Amino acid sequence: MQLYIKEQNTILEAMEMLEKNNKKVLFVLDQNILRAAVTDGDIRRWLMRGGEVKAQVKQVANYQPKYLHEGQAHQAESLMKEYGIEAVPIVDEDLVIKDIIFLDDSEYKREKFAKDISVVIMAGGLGSRLSPYTNILPKPLIPIGDYPIAEHIINRFHSYGCNQFYMIVNYKRNMIKAYFDELKKDYQLEFIAEEKALGTGGGISLLRGKIKETFVLTNCDIVIDDDLTKAYRQHIESNNVITMVCSLKNFTIPYGVVNIGKDGIIESMQEKPNMSFFTNTGCYFVEPDVIEDLAYNEPVDFPSIIERYMDEKKKVGIYPISEDAWLDMGQFDELERMKERLGH
Secondary structure (H helix, E strand, O other), rough: OOOEOOOOEHHHHHHHHHHHOOOEEEEEEEEEEEEEEEEEEHHHHHHHHHHHOOOOOHHEEOOOOOOOOOOOOHHHHHHHHHOOOEEEEEOOOOOOEEEEEOOOOHHOOOOOOOOOOOOEEOOOOOOOHHHHHHHHHOOOOOEEEOOOOHHHOOOHHHHOOOOEEEEEEEEHHHHHHHHHOOOOOOOOEEEEOOOOHHHHHHHHHHOOOOOOOOOOEEEEEEOOOHHHHHHHHHHHHHHEEEEEEEEEEEEEEEEEEEEHHHOOOOEEEOHHHHHHEEEEEEEEEOOHHHHHOOOOOOOEEEHHHHHHHOOOOEEEEEEEEEEHEEEOOHHHHHHHHHHHHHHH
């Protein structure tokens, strides 16, 4: 398990290590001596300030990490709870780490949202990228293991304490309704039927008068495998109109890239350069005013709604997650990856 990192490593390398160790924290060592700690939260705050993923870890690390000395391990649990941290290193008198005690996630239930917020699932599309599957089944009912994708989404948000769900449906909507009508549910699910295609945003206009507080809007083909209570808190504290959950994507261009200057002179060359960028996952925290501002029953895509608020200088923010935390079944290779992760 990779738990140690150096100051000179990049933030991108730290993110990759955090994905692999699944412990949310790395410890910065200098000649085996504890110098600092870096968490997923430290990195997230750096990225939200516009920091580069190619910057060094020392730019984000906490150089006053919490630790305990040998013989104090019995204090670890109370220390972690007091400071809201995931792990405590046990060090000797020279600050060399001898052991690490982790907060055992299995002993705790998933943290819930501060309020029972509504969840709106956009499920009206044709799912043409998954044809021919979607020629037979609507996309929300494509099975991932023992359950269709829409049920996975609902169950995950239900574990956050959400009890009111709205599903905006159009294509093969009677099949979707029939499936969920047969389920024994301990939550409320209301279907909102589009009579014409309204895009990824227009359908929420049909919810006018139904939602009075912050809500989640999500596509019906994605799962966010991250702690979204932090995203909700950030949305509220930032006073955003919309907060978009964004995933970091790393892409290696499989060719040598040539940069050309004046008169056809080669300025530089890069062999298979790596690009890092954030992409929209299709999950948002949204204020109810967005519903009221929309033209009723008129087609519009949600990114266009976001751009309008940006033009009006309204606060639209992002909540960054790692590449591995976004599961999207919109394409066949990603569908197989999702089955591997959720299909047990």
